[in-house]
Amino acid sequence: MKNVDLLVLGHTAFDYIMQVKEFSKINTSAIVEEMERLNGGAAGNVAVVANKLGLDVGLISCIGKDFIGSAYEEELKSAGVDISDMIMSETKNTPTAFVLTNPEDQQMFYFYWGAAEEYQTSEVPKAAIDNARAVHLATGDPQYNIKAGKYAYSQNKLVSFDPGQDLHLYSTKDLQEVIDNCNILFGNEHEIEHICDLLDSTIDELLENGPNMVVQTLGEKGSLIYVKGEDCLEIEPVPTKAYDPTGAGDSYRAAFLSLYLRDNSLETCGRFASTVSSYIVETQGTQTNIPTPDQALEKMNDHWIDVEL
């Protein structure tokens, strides 16, 4: 892998978003009225947004035989995301999520792990980490993330960690280990609370022993940035007409890191991240409607009219 600003580790996945008339019952068929196959996976999402916002980005995920030649692969390549170190399964398909929604907005979810089993037998990508300034650990295989995070941290890389919906896959010991070896912990309201419960710590205690920053995203309520020894920084949300919240968190993390790695103030990083995620929620999909850096900066400045970069 070439030199990159940000190396993202974790899932690259296909997302099937389906509107059904009704759910299938056993041994009967049901009609899917609308279906979209979207590019997804938390690591893929972070990589694509960070790349669009101007970082040099590398992405390492377990992908399957259906990935080769896919539109997703083409889009990553043509955007310039370095995918030369992807872990390829010869027999399985790429991790895939199926989300079915009925007219009453009830949902069913199916997750196919597939190629992601390859993480278990994959070595820490030391060369790729050595060539990166920062490493972001997204949802993926806990043991792989822990090993990779420890190595990156030992090499004085900036390590950020976002367990996301995979939090339940980490044992308390796992969680302590990965958090002890990261600089920034990202999570939503429930995830950060759950981590504090599991580790029997307050956020201040987390900051004493592990990361030097905890960033808690609160959806439409904005976000909070905790730094050791400082007052919590509250970041307002940027109001918008939300259509699909999926991917908002990933885009926040990508946007935050894209400015943080270019030495902006935490307030600016948070506001920019809040602004970028306001774009993502306006349309379906986690990698659609990504603003250019200029668009996001302009919208951010309009909202925080007194903010200067």
Place this chain on the structure above:
Amino acid sequence: MKNVDLLVLGHTAFDYIMQVKEFSKINTSAIVEEMERLNGGAAGNVAVVANKLGLDVGLISCIGKDFIGSAYEEELKSAGVDISDMIMSETKNTPTAFVLTNPEDQQMFYFYWGAAEEYQTSEVPKAAIDNARAVHLATGDPQYNIKAGKYAYSQNKLVSFDPGQDLHLYSTKDLQEVIDNCNILFGNEHEIEHICDLLDSTIDELLENGPNMVVQTLGEKGSLIYVKGEDCLEIEPVPTKAYDPTGAGDSYRAAFLSLYLRDNSLETCGRFASTVSSYIVETQGTQTNIPTPDQALEKMNDHWIDVEL
């Protein structure tokens, strides 16, 4: 479209075959243990098998934006199936079937019609039909099939018709019209019975007024070939270890037509078709494990040791 032996009209589709631990309940997620994306759709199946068995084949289906650049498109092109007249939807995806099976062998089915809505506004492909010796109408849009079948029949093409699982989409009047304008009616045990019920006819009466041949496939019980004024011809099945019966019927039709269009006896056509379908059921998928003509002929001759081509 170039000159072809067989023009196949109807669905080209993606099939997702998934083994789940359990089915998703509302607002909960479930794990997909195995998932394969397979090439499917009855018309696609017939076209691919007939092509592999040596016919020059054209295929016209409604396909979506996800078809372009897909492995399915590549495989059709590299096999030499003429797909130059495919009907392309700019906004929808290719028809897709999702089949979920749990450890108790219970199943759920989801069907996405998608691009197939384009049939409604599509003209009969007269030029393609003019350039074909025979036209096979597979599952697809009934009105499109009826119009295309009538035109082909009026041009003295050999027309075969297989309503398959779409039989319920045909009104009695529709069904009478399409059957009055075909030479060969294909169906399984239940479909032929259901057609006779709907048209209030016996198979002999069907043969008086419509097709000159009715071919009824009976799964592991073999098949029956009815011709006007002749005794019903019974074709034995070719015993094999069946793993997945999906696509057996389509491969039977393709194999039958491939020999029928080369002036073989009905007995030989039926035996060859029975043999080819015995390969298809041995593996998962409707377009996998297709024998070469020589392989199929050898297996056929081994089974009917006294048969000479």
